[in-house]
Amino acid sequence: MKKNIFYLLFFTFSVLLFSDIVMFHEVPVKVQSGKSLELVLEIRDGFDLTDRAYCYYRNFGDLGYQEIDMTKGTETEPQFSVTIPGDQLNGEGLEYYFKIIDKDGNGFTSPENQALANPYRISLIVPQKYSDAFIQLSPDPMFAADLKNPVIAVSYFALKNDLDLKSIQIIFDGKVAESAKKSDNMIIYKPKNILPGSHNYYVSAKLKNGSKIKSKIWQLNIPEKYFQMPLNISGNVTLNTYLSSLNADYLEENDNELRSNFQLNFKGNHRWLHFHSKLYFSSLERRNKQPVNRYNFGIKVPHFEVIAGDYSPDFSGFSISGKNVRGVYNRLFFNNFRMMTVFGSIRRDTNGKITIEQDESGDTDTTYVAGTFRRNTAALRLELGNRNHFLWGLNITKNKDDKNSLEEKYYLTADGLTLTTPKDNLILGTDFRFAFADQRIVLGTEAAMSLYNSNILDGAIS
Template structure:
């Protein structure tokens, strides 16, 4: 038995020593071990080594309760620029009366993450517990509601008697603390009794009394009651609202008159944006809005509206979003629609669909179309197999399509009376050709990527191979039988696939680029490879890409 215990101790010490040696950041936790009801907790660490490698420091904390939620995150800031002392504050409203477990998270310049305590996996996280106030413990406060389990469906009752010390207690100094909050104003205080009735809740509830006896600060014992009843999860939220504007007042006189010229319009402009995030347990909802006075249906969308919901292993976003399917397919382009992601450590599936650009039409003073765009719908997906912090393979695809019905034909065609003439004496008088401002297109891109992430060595390697098809004019529909006979290269394809049914995904006709993709001419392919590492406090990023002349990703 002694040998087994000694072996476990040696293994733990070895694990702690190894974690300490492999860590780039060495720091000391100087935060308090206990907190006081109703007071914020000031947390502090001192970095002894690797401060120049740090991008950000965060406190990750959560209450120690059954079915505890995910760790919350609070940023720490250096006491002064370049300081080795980092400080952060946990608000008392986030603690309540619960014991807290927490750890410190360091995000480094190479985007790797280190945690403190280094032996957290062995000995657990740091603890922050409710502590006594700086006052004398007084046994004259006696808890009357001493049932171990109380059904609180109709509300919680906290009753305390101080009969034996009533003559010495300053009634104006009495403070009632329940659930980590000062609830004195809601309590009923008589000559010798204190009664507080709270709202229905469930779980452990802590309460205590503070007061003054003959000018001396005293406190009661801290009582803990396990109660049953309705479960009410706390909701935390934060957000911001911002507004900016430019106000112009031109005061330019007309050269032909002494009056102020009406030819100069004072067109003011503004922009407003805001966000709000709310969390309840492991559920997070968030929204963003951005509004600009330059928004106009004649141009592409400027305003942004986003609403999202994040659950464990699932996320859905509606409105404006910029999905990053992959570098060669769909990357950081705004999509107004719906995006969802199912994810775990070993596999994830991401789907996005919506409008990438809206139909616009700009005319001159004679009502002649100058420019226009079709409404373009986009669909993208990504399937990742393998962990993100190891070796993974991704299969990606996107389809962009201009919707022909989104624009009237008169809005995209201009009659050119000279288009059918060659300018010579023998110019024939054929009907004028039609000059198109814009033509509807189809674009299909498929890719495969591989990625190897070695966090311990701070090395990331990856590569992606993609192929595309672009149809520059889909109005004519798919190939006719006569066109297929003339081209000939699609004989094997059309014997297996009905091009009419395939048109729901991609229109195959003579306007394709490339017209016939094959292995002899690979100009419809693109590929890239990259290598990133963090070495001697420097980030090295080496990448190479090759794009074929016929590769297109709208």
């Protein structure tokens, strides 16, 4: 019984193994555009099992295949053949594959694997005298890669007496350009809504004798369209964190300290308008201490600049230099004349501290820590000349404490003792600068006069 089953399985496997249809096809090497093409599919084994066959073909760039029936041969000439008309061969090349149906309805393709996606391919040869007669006028091949709105223009002046002018058309990405406009010696096409990437096009036409011809195939590269901001902006962000821990025998508990700061800088421009900003935030910032945080925003146009927020102007050594001013800075500048002004505060008002302690006898001891007045400043600097040769500057600076910015208890004790006083200072100064030998030698001097009042609680003049 087992032996019979083995013979039956062996017989079935043998039938399946040797009942396949074996096909062979030799791809033509030279095929001329416009001429009929005969394709032959040889059946080297299993011809008696075949029923019918089809050929599917398309020109390069076409999406769908066309189907055509194939002619079956004989037992002495086991093959299927088909002739594709010459008027169907009008592209750059041809893609095709075969499909055979056996008597049981099973299908076999050639090529065997993925024939639809990987068919046979033939490049078509265009007669040289005709393809060279089509001249590309636009776009310029040297600048085609930079085109965004191309205009395609092809001349056929040399062939105008031989062509059927009604048959001339542009094939763009495998499709006929219906909106192309023709004249006696030229065809023009403006693609609409063209996508970025590589595109190909050519001109096809018929001669007056009915033969089809075509031009060379040209490439058109459309660049990617990137989003462009109306402003040019750049900047950076920095975050720093510092943690320290001190553990010693003389400390009752660990001394831990955490510090951190955040900084954002950015700048940008739009044509002649330039702007910049800086934000700096620190964990050391305290309301009752001088400010540590910094922030500003500046705008610069031709011959004028303004900065609002924190800024450190550099007028001169005796007036104001390197001191942070929270306010508004302005600069009017030309080649040999500049005027700079600054208005704001260079010191923040902070409250003092009053500590009252009582001893065992009931007596009280009061300790005072003075506060600080808000100090406002206003400064003006005029400059004539330039730093490369000769520069003269004139400075006027006014620094004055706001005596109303601090409560009386923080600058005056209960006994009438003054802890701190508001001050006023007016500075007038001038400076010169001489530069020689490309600034290898620089000479300069500065002089200033100050009207200083150390206490304006009762007014500026007593």
